[in-house]
Amino acid sequence: MESAGATATLEQTPLHAAHLALGAKMVDFGGWHMPVEYSGIIDEHLAVRTRVGLFDVSHMGEIEIRGPQALELVEYVTPNAASQLRDNQAQYSALLYPQGAFVDDILVHRVAADHYFLCVNASNQRKDHAWIAANNRFDAEVQYASEKYAQLAVQGPQAAATVRKLTATDLGSIAYYWFARGEVLGTPAILAHTGYTGEDGFELYVPPEEAERIWNAVLEAGAEFGIRPCGLGARNTLRLEAKMALYGHEIDASVTPFEAGLGRIVKFEKGDFIGRDALRQQKEQGVRRRLAGFEMRGRGIARDGYLVSIGGEPAGFVTSGSPAPFLKKNIGLCYLPADRAAVGQSISIEVRKDQLAEAEVVRTPFYSRQR
Amino acid sequence: MYPEDYRYTKEHEWIQVDGEIGTVGITFHAQKELGDIVYVELPKVGSKVSALKTMGSVESVKAVSDLFAPVSGEVVEVNAELNAQPEKLNQDPHGAAWLVKVRLANPRELDELLTAAAYRAHVGAETA
Numbered sequence: 001m002e003s004a005g006a007t008a009t010l011e012q013t014p015l016h017a018a019h020l021a022l023g024a025k026m027v028d029f030g031g032w033h034m035p036v037e038y039s040g041i042i043d044e045h046l047a048v049r050t051r052v053g054l055f056d057v058s059h060m061g062e063i064e065i066r067g068p069q070a071l072e073l074v075e076y077v078t079p080n081a082a083s084q085l086r087d088n089q090a091q092y093s094a095l096l097y098p099q100g101a102f103v104d105d106i107l108v109h110r111v112a113a114d115h116y117f118l119c120v121n122a123s124n125q126r127k128d129h130a131w132i133a134a135n136n137r138f139d140a141e142v143q144y145a146s147e148k149y150a151q152l153a154v155q156g157p158q159a160a161a162t163v164r165k166l167t168a169t170d171l172g173s174i175a176y177y178w179f180a181r182g183e184v185l186g187t188p189a190i191l192a193h194t195g196y197t198g199e200d201g202f203e204l205y206v207p208p209e210e211a212e213r214i215w216n217a218v219l220e221a222g223a224e225f226g227i228r229p230c231g232l233g234a235r236n237t238l239r240l241e242a243k244m245a246l247y248g249h250e251i252d253a254s255v256t257p258f259e260a261g262l263g264r265i266v267k268f269e270k271g272d273f274i275g276r277d278a279l280r281q282q283k284e285q286g287v288r289r290r291l292a293g294f295e296m297r298g299r300g301i302a303r304d305g306y307l308v309s310i311g312g313e314p315a316g317f318v319t320s321g322s323p324a325p326f327l328k329k330n331i332g333l334c335y336l337p338a339d340r341a342a343v344g345q346s347i348s349i350e351v352r353k354d355q356l357a358e359a360e361v362v363r364t365p366f367y368s369r370q371r
Numbered sequence: 372m373y374p375e376d377y378r379y380t381k382e383h384e385w386i387q388v389d390g391e392i393g394t395v396g397i398t399f400h401a402q403k404e405l406g407d408i409v410y411v412e413l414p415k416v417g418s419k420v421s422a423l424k425t426m427g428s429v430e431s432v433k434a435v436s437d438l439f440a441p442v443s444g445e446v447v448e449v450n451a452e453l454n455a456q457p458e459k460l461n462q463d464p465h466g467a468a469w470l471v472k473v474r475l476a477n478p479r480e481l482d483e484l485l486t487a488a489a490y491r492a493h494v495g496a497e498t499a
Contacts, residue, residue, distance in 0.1 A: 041432040042407045323409050
């Protein structure tokens with residue numbers, strides 16, 4: 001179990017003291033001392049699905065790209081079509097290696113024609129910044145901006161009703177995957193209609209020195225809806241039910257967007273970008289393996305890293321596996337040979353040494369909210 | 372928090388002995404570290420367990436953890452209620468949510484286990 005002695009070397013968000021005060025269970029998450037749960041993963045997960053939850057995601061990284069050729073740089077280092085974005089619009093995308101595999105998955109926000117704001121994974125932020133800077137042969141400036149922002153995710157059907165109490169910004173006018181620059185409690189903030197839970201919600205980028213005041217105000221504003229502070233445990237089960245990829249699990253430097261079921265973020269017609277040639281070749285030849293979602297059929301819970309077999313032959317590994325608190329099923333994701341990844345395929349998961357449990361490939365996402 | 376008349380393993384099981392029968396469970400600390408418990412796998416009645424060897428497992432939303440037998444012996448009863456309501460392990464780990472009852476093969480094994488004071492010191496050192 002965890003030893004607290006090592007925490008001195010871990011990074012902390014501006015909300016670290018608030019988490020300790022709330023009695024959160026803290027863990028080392030990629031070098032950050034982060035809350036994994038407060039009231040319990042199931043309670044927090046259900047709060048987000050049915051009411052509202054608040055997450056500290058300040059460990060996420062921010063990178064800003066400015067200049068006359070900011071768009072050209074973003075277009076070159078990402079596979080999605082950033083040129084299609086309008087001011088105040090966001091897009092799911094990636095940074096790819098020339099081989100077509102992931103440096104990271106990211107959100108690209110267009111602030112203005114000459115200003116883009118990227119949200120990237122915590123453990124990749126230094127690598128991502130170095131990668132973009134190394135590929136910057138454009139008239140653009142790449143700024144590592146993580147220390148300028150704390151990030152709070154307010155997620156759930158009552159998220160808008162909660163945030164609305166704290167801002168004059170008209171949230172109803174911000175469509176899904178759009179954002180506004182406004183204020184929260186009188187503090188400049190980016191209010192983005194985005195999230196990583198499969199639920200409606202907002203992600204608030206605020207100055208670090210105001211984070212605790214805003215955190216407490218969100219909890220107070222959401223009290224009438226039964227808001228819960230939520231940790232990384234529920235964040236993981238929520239994103240898994242919604243089949244959202246997690247870097248280091250479904251995607252990494254050995255996986256391409258086509259294999260990960262993310263072909264929608266690859267736009268060949270937009271022109272050159274890093275990874276384009278390799279991906280075009282893979283698209284023509286077809287992928288050998290494909291990410292599949294499965295449900296356990298008998299007793300047993302799949303966990304990250306468990307061996308998957310088909311008919312006694314090794315077929316892959318579980319990338320993410322867990323009980324799904326809202327669906328009340330045991331689910332998971334794994335890579336399978338492309339010709340064995342269809343819905344209905346029976347697979348076996350080694351849940352203990354020499355003990356197999358049956359599972360079946362199912363339609364994904366496992367959970368989709370009603371809109 | 373930790374009853375004085377129980378004995379404890381370093382792996383966070385407890386045993387309370389009445390005559391030749393020992394009742395076994397997991398500690399408050401164990402359930403707290405695991406979080407929401409969703410599945411318990413227990414040995415069958417009549418099976419033999421060995422001191423400090425695996426006898427089953429407990430799974431929470433985020434992790435799976437082996438169960439270790441505090442002593443050697445024969446399983447004489449299992450708490451079947453935990454199949455339907457594993458969350459009871461989070462609510463009453465030292466009482467209603469006991470796991471198994473074991474007929475002790477060698478009561479002297481109890482001397483190898485931690486007293487309540489020693490266990491408190493053990494988890495204190497681990498979490499302080």
